[in-house]
Amino acid sequence: MLKLERGQKLVVATHNAGKLREFKTLLEPFGLELVSAGELDLPEPEETGLTYEENAKIKALAATTASGLWALSDDSGLSVDGLDGDPGIYSARWAGPDKNFDDAMVKVHTSLMEKGAMAPGQRTAAFVAVLCLANPAGETVCFEGRAEGTLVWPPRGNQGFGYDPMFQPKGHMRTFGEMSEAEKHSWSKDKIGLSHRSRAFSEFVKDCCPDD
Ligand SMILES: O=P(O)(O)OP(=O)(O)OP(=O)(O)OC[C@H]1O[C@@H](n2cnc3c(O)ncnc32)[C@H](O)[C@@H]1O
Numbered sequence: 450m451l452k453l454e455r456g457q458k459l460v461v462a463t464h465n466a467g468k469l470r471e472f473k474t475l476l477e478p479f480g481l482e483l484v485s486a487g488e489l490d491l492p493e494p495e496e497t498g499l500t501y502e503e504n505a506k507i508k509a510l511a512a513t514t515a516s517g518l519w520a521l522s523d524d525s526g527l528s529v530d531g532l533d534g535d536p537g538i539y540s541a542r543w544a545g546p547d548k549n550f551d552d553a554m555v556k557v558h559t560s561l562m563e564k565g566a567m568a569p570g571q572r573t574a575a576f577v578a579v580l581c582l583a584n585p586a587g588e589t590v591c592f593e594g595r596a597e598g599t600l601v602w603p604p605r606g607n608q609g610f611g612y613d614p615m616f617q618p619k620g621h622m623r624t625f626g627e628m629s630e631a632e633k634h635s636w637s638k639d640k641i642g643l644s645h646r647s648r649a650f651s652e653f654v655k656d657c658c659p660d661d
């Protein structure tokens with residue numbers, strides 16, 4: 450098992466500002482020195498994998514190879530039941546190369562309408578995140594987290610990032626876009642979190658983070 454040490458320098462292997470912000474919050478209590486792939490100007494690898502885990506490994510290994518530091522990556526996405534699991538691993542590029550997340554959310558909504566999936570029960574979805582920790586020797590370990598929920602339309606809230614404004618987690622009346630980061634994670638060492646990322650993070654912490 451790969452284990453980080455207190456004070457160790459770790460690359461957060463993402464070029465997504467929203468994820469980076471969340472990782473900084475989640476990792477803060479563990480006394481690690483964090484640097485992002487963007488700050489180190491690391492190249493963004495091509496995500497050629499066919500699963501979240503394959504892509505998470507590609508990103509973590511690319512960052513550790515380019516920097517010589519341990520790296521933590523995240524591959525994630527939104528899997529919509531009424532769209533047979535799409536956009537899934539293609540969530541970042543689903544709407545097209547020059548499109549933003551407003552366009553991507555519209556595409557999810559219109560695709561569901563075309564399929565006639567309008568009732569709340571037909572609009573179930575899950576966010577999935579796979580984290581991968583890699584060391585410079587090329588060893589890797591991955592952790593998966595899922596958050597179940599329903600898609601709402603129109604989108605609500607301007608917090609979070611990506612598809613957050615259209616995702617209402619199960620058992621809640623507000624979307625991730627209407628929640629603060631702390632609520633979206635609802636994470637503590639003794640309690641399972643709410644978001645996919647914080648749920649994967651719990652497993653990562655148990656196995657890989659320094660005890661405090
Ligand atoms: O690969 P990196 O550099 O980490 O950044 P990315 O944005 O390309 O990330 P992914 O390849 O993992 O694609 C996942 C997409 O799913 C979206 N997504 C993932 N987690 C999310 C979350 O917590 N809230 C909203 N959208 C999320 C996100 O915006 C991404 O565009």
Ligand SMILES: [Mg+2]
Nearest residue numbers: 465496524541
């Ligand atoms: Mg990506």
